[in-house]
Amino acid sequence: MLALAAGGAAAQAFEGEVQRIDKAQGRITLRHGELKPLDMPPMTMIFRVADPAMLDRVAVGDRVRFDAAKVGGQYTVTAIAKAP
Numbered sequence: 001m002l003a004l005a006a007g008g009a010a011a012q013a014f015e016g017e018v019q020r021i022d023k024a025q026g027r028i029t030l031r032h033g034e035l036k037p038l039d040m041p042p043m044t045m046i047f048r049v050a051d052p053a054m055l056d057r058v059a060v061g062d063r064v065r066f067d068a069a070k071v072g073g074q075y076t077v078t079a080i081a082k083a084p
Contacts (some may be wrong), residue, residue, distance in 0.1 A: 026052040048076045
């Protein structure tokens with residue numbers, strides 16, 4: 001697991017591909033497979049990021065592993081890293 005979500009709830013590690021990065025809004029668009037713990041089918045989705053500095057670690061087209069959780073009612077990437 002990459003990190004813990006805010007509020008102490010464990011986040012989940014998933015795989016995806018970066019489609020778009022919006023540093024100004026602190027958002028990232030990821031194409032991902034099914035995220036069962038979040039009850040989400042495979043799709044391309046815009047996520048908030050817990051820390052905008054995370055967006056400097058990835059680029060459009062990168063395959064990534066990420067943790068995501070529902071934080072404050074919004075799906076949020078809590079950790080992200082390029083996939084090996």
